[in-house]
Amino acid sequence: MSRWKRVLIVLGSVAAVFLAAVGGLFAWQWNGAGVSTVGQVRFDNELRVPPLAESTVEKDGTRVFSLRMQAGTTEFQQGLKTPTWGFNGSHLGPTLRAKRGEKVKVLVENTLDEASGVHWHGMHVPAKMDGGPHQEVAPGKTWTPQWKVDQPAATLWYHPHPHGKTEKHVQRGLAGMFLIDDARTASLKLPKRYGVDDLPVAVQDVAFDGADFDHGRRSFLQNTGFLGTRTMVNGTLDPYQVVGDELVRLRLLNASTARIYDFGFGDDRDFTLVGTDGGLLERPQTLKRVQLSPGERAEVVVRMRAGEKAVLRSFPQGNYGGGFEQRFAGGDDSFDVLELRAAAALRKSPKLPSVMGALEVPQEKDAARGRFFGLRMSGINGRKMDRGHVDETVVRGTAEVWTVRNEDGAPHNFHVHDVRFRVVLVDGKPPTGMLRGAKDTVYVPGGSTVKLAMRFEGPADPDTPYMYHCHLLYHEDQGMMGQFVVVEKGQKEGTPASGGHGGH
Incomplete structure (x- = not known):
């Protein structure tokens, strides 16, 4: 019995050491997962x-x-x-x-x-x-x-x-x-001088290994894809922009491959959302935050005062589906992205329009049929991407409602080629904020469901498909993508070529 006791004591000690090591490794990964550049960017x-x-x-x-x-x-x-x-x-x-x-x-x-x-x-x-x-x-x-x-x-x-x-x-x-x-947008009193009061702002997260880009994944505990430790705008690290107008339009693009941003300003000032992926809103909205997943765009107008500085910032987010995903997929991270520096004297800007026009996207009532898309790392509706297989066939000129659900908890989004859609419902409720605009890409957190109304204008081509996919690009590359073709009524889908073409 004493021999067995010694064996059990040794095994127990080994198990305790192993569990302590695993716990320590997890704690180290957890504590090291958060990234923040707030207050650390030189903007030079x-x-x-x-x-x-x-x-x-x-x-x-x-x-x-x-x-x-x-x-x-x-x-x-x-x-x-x-x-x-x-x-x-x-x-x-x-x-x-x-x-x-x-x-x-x-x-x-x-x-x-x-x-x-x-x-x-x-x-x-x-x-x-x-x-x-x-x-x-x-x-x-x-x-x-x-x-x-x-x-x-x-x-x-x-x-x-x-x-x-x-x-x-x-x-x-x-x-x-x-x-x-x-013509409609040209007639509206919006900031529209490119590079002056109308600025492209393409945001990417990066990490460097010496001089070279580090394209690796930050933690083995997340399957989101690459997450960088700093951001750049239009390829500029630590960027600032001098502005000379009271109102400045920022065309925000999340050009990162996996990171989700929640944009606002460091002093928590209001800004005006005027456009989303598919164009201008029906009416401007006053917001403090606009969340963009990879591939999404938002046009915002910010008011500046002479001589001041305003820092565009990405704030921590709480809608990743769970604490584990939020921590390791970047939800706890924050970044100082761009500093706007107002000149000592600013040009007067006209008042923004109160109405900008109707959205050119269908309503749910216009839909001829519905479809369901379940998002998982293993594929969409249980199938990985196959270039030789047509997953869905739609009839030219018809509207449909697509219901998209995140079924595995990891952050996903959903992009449909060729169309702009109306977000009808988010988890059974009407959309708010930027989700009220025309979209082609929408964030779908873990456990969430969105309903999207869209119309397929064609032209019909039964042999050449469009894509729908998660725009977290690591997920896309792993097979979270499907294909649909547009056909005339009564026409059948063809057989797409499994590969690309060589050009000419």
Whole structure:
């Protein structure tokens, strides 16, 4: 008996040591998971404003842009050159701008050593021009999509969408904004001088390993994807912007691959939300916070006083589905993002309009049918992405209601290519804040359900699909993506090619 007692004592001691080690490791991970740059950012670099892309106009009125995907180096930190990718430069890309009703053509050239592509996020385009996984461009090849711009003025963006590699390609710097203008917006008294009182603000989180980007995952306890330890705006670390107007419009874009931000200002001032993914709201809203998951956009107007400074900040969030997810997926993190510095004397700005126009998205009552999408890391509705399989078939011209539920607790969002949708319900309740605007991407926290009304305008193409997916890009790359095709009434779906194309 004494021998067995000694064995049990030894085993108990080993177990106690093991549990203590595991507990200590978990505590270390928990305590080290939170990130905050509040009060630590020097704001000593002037914000880079991406140039407006040059274009030419053909005889038939088609506006032509050129985008070249290329490798290079960028000096984010003084004296240190980081290997990066960009469009028409070493990092990020120019801002493309076109008007509603214009025909657009983009000459896309791939000078990288691997296949990539360009997806027009938020744009209504034919499926063959969408730039998803079926339109990858091989190294040394070109692709020339063209379409007619037929949607309201909005802040869109472009980025690569190669199957299984989107996170890395966006992290390396392949992204840019695409702004659409229209006559209605031009007539409204909104800040609209690009780079002056109308600023693009593309926010990304980054980490550095010496001179190089650190693309690794921060903790083995989270499956969100890469989470950086600091932020940059338009590729600028520690940015400031001098402004000379009373009202400044910020076109906020969450261009991060996994991080969710809750934007506001360090002094907790009010700002005015005027637009979301799909364009202007019906009426401006006064808010203190606007939450953006990866891929979402918001247009906000902030009032400045002469000589003051205002810090755009991302605050901690409490809607990640649970304490564990909130801690390890970035919900407890906070960042000082951008400092606005008002000039000693400011130009007067006109009063913002009280009404901006109706949303061009359907109501729930317009829907011909409904569909359900369950989000899990294992896939959507239990299926991982398969480029050769059509998951859903929709009829051109019809409206539908899609119900999307986060079934596994990890933070997810949901992006649908080609369409803008109306958020009908959030966990059974009417939407508030930015969810009252036209959207193409929506955050779906753990355990939450959203209902979305959308219309499919086509054109019909049974053989070329659009995507729907989680826009946390690690999740997308792991297979949280499905495909749908638009067909004419009575037409059947075809068989999409399983791979991309080489260009020409």
